[in-house]
Amino acid sequence: MTYDVRPVGVVQSPLTDPASAPKQGVEGGPEAWLAFDAAVAFGLGDLRVGDDVLVLTWLHLADRSVLAVHPRDDPTAPLTGVFSTRSSDRPNPVGIHRVRVLEVDGNRVRVSDLEAVDGTPVIDVKPVIDGSR
Amino acid sequence: MTYDVRPVGVVQSPLTDPASAPKQGVEGGPEAWLAFDAAVAFGLGDLRVGDDVLVLTWLHLADRSVLAVHPRDDPTAPLTGVFSTRSSDRPNPVGIHRVRVLEVDGNRVRVSDLEAVDGTPVIDVKPVIDGSR
Numbered sequence: 016m017t018y019d020v021r022p023v024g025v026v027q028s029p030l031t032d033p034a035s036a037p038k039q040g041v042e043g044g045p046e047a048w049l050a051f052d053a054a055v056a057f058g059l060g061d062l063r064v065g066d067d068v069l070v071l072t073w074l075h076l077a078d079r080s081v082l083a084v085h086p087r088d089d090p091t092a093p094l095t096g097v098f099s100t101r102s103s104d105r106p107n108p109v110g111i112h113r114v115r116v117l118e119v120d121g122n123r124v125r126v127s128d129l130e131a132v133d134g135t136p137v138i139d140v141k142p143v144i145d146g147s148r
Numbered sequence: 149m150t151y152d153v154r155p156v157g158v159v160q161s162p163l164t165d166p167a168s169a170p171k172q173g174v175e176g177g178p179e180a181w182l183a184f185d186a187a188v189a190f191g192l193g194d195l196r197v198g199d200d201v202l203v204l205t206w207l208h209l210a211d212r213s214v215l216a217v218h219p220r221d222d223p224t225a226p227l228t229g230v231f232s233t234r235s236s237d238r239p240n241p242v243g244i245h246r247v248r249v250l251e252v253d254g255n256r257v258r259v260s261d262l263e264a265v266d267g268t269p270v271i272d273v274k275p276v277i278d279g280s281r
Contacts, residue, residue, distance in 0.1 A: 016269070018153040018206050023239050055239060058215040061232035068231075071242055073151050082191040098201075098273040099194035106156050106188060107271040109204055109242060136149070138240040140231040 077108035210241035
């Protein structure tokens, strides 16, 4: 049994090279635009500047066959099961990014600190519940 | 363009009725087992009792056509865009559940405070980065 993830938008970012992207947004991700499909515009209607949200992405460049990695691409780090890491290489490469809403312009939303590269599919946005990710 | 989500395990829980399940685990979700497929066992090898993790699920009972809801099923609450709510009804119904690992038994992991109902597909597990979800 599998399920279809249907992207609702896409990341528009100056980051284009996964190898040089920061590992996490808090380590220096740039501002980026999320360009949403018109079909989901009604779902965006209550996003406000200043909201802290979790952006969920589908990390489409990931290697889904990977089950263990050297964390942070450090070859001297012990090989670690992917479910104990934030590696993008994993069976279902869903990215969770905590960002702040900086601007809402129709179906486009500008956010802070997003480490996902340009062209990454956006699959969901959720409010932060209790201060983090 | 769509992507295939391939579940890596399933929730085994005393919760069977979505209507009576708590809205969030911190509101009183029970302990539950996550039964993983043998194929991903290698990825589980570094999960330890006491770890705080995010369990990602595919909320397979959700209505994916919903773009706005009355939060918390309260008909008097203003209709709100789903991307500003934690409703399970949304275009891509990925659940994010912060839980603690209580026991590891081969490919089965017992966790605290999980509000997902029995039979919910598990799609990923990630370590908590900075104290929350």
